[in-house]
Amino acid sequence: MAVDGNGTAADGAAGAAARFMALPGRTEQRQEAFAECLADVVRVLSLDLAPESESDDRGAWVSRVRTAVRKACRQGLTVSGESFDALVRAAVHDPDPSFNRVFLEPALNAFGRRRVQVALLGYLRTGRFT
Numbered sequence: 001m002a003v004d005g006n007g008t009a010a011d012g013a014a015g016a017a018a019r020f021m022a023l024p025g026r027t028e029q030r031q032e033a034f035a036e037c038l039a040d041v042v043r044v045l046s047l048d049l050a051p052e053s054e055s056d057d058r059g060a061w062v063s064r065v066r067t068a069v070r071k072a073c074r075q076g077l078t079v080s081g082e083s084f085d086a087l088v089r090a091a092v093h094d095p096d097p098s099f100n101r102v103f104l105e106p107a108l109n110a111f112g113r114r115r116v117q118v119a120l121l122g123y124l125r126t127g128r129f130t
Helices: 028-044 058-073 081-093 101-111 113-126
Strands: none
Touching: 028 058, 028 081, 058 101, 081 101, 081 113, 101 113
């Protein structure tokens, strides 16, 4: 079997180094996991934001959390070590990848590209945070 310089075989299969676990599909359970991650972000960053209530529209609450994180970052947010896990988990569980940058940028600025990459790749490889 012929393999090119990228480790791709002639039949289109990638080499062992390029294999990652499939990310879970969109489910209600994932929405709950994301809501828990957001509650963690609000708690560890001490954001002045009321917790999600049953009467809240989830989309509106998610938008308020994202806005609060962006606003805190613009105001010179100091990110603690405890907040690293919460920010990365929220980024991974965010059902809209267009917005996960809101959670990754504070982690990148505070902890550096290497630590964030290691955490993200570790999650892709194992499906768990270590």
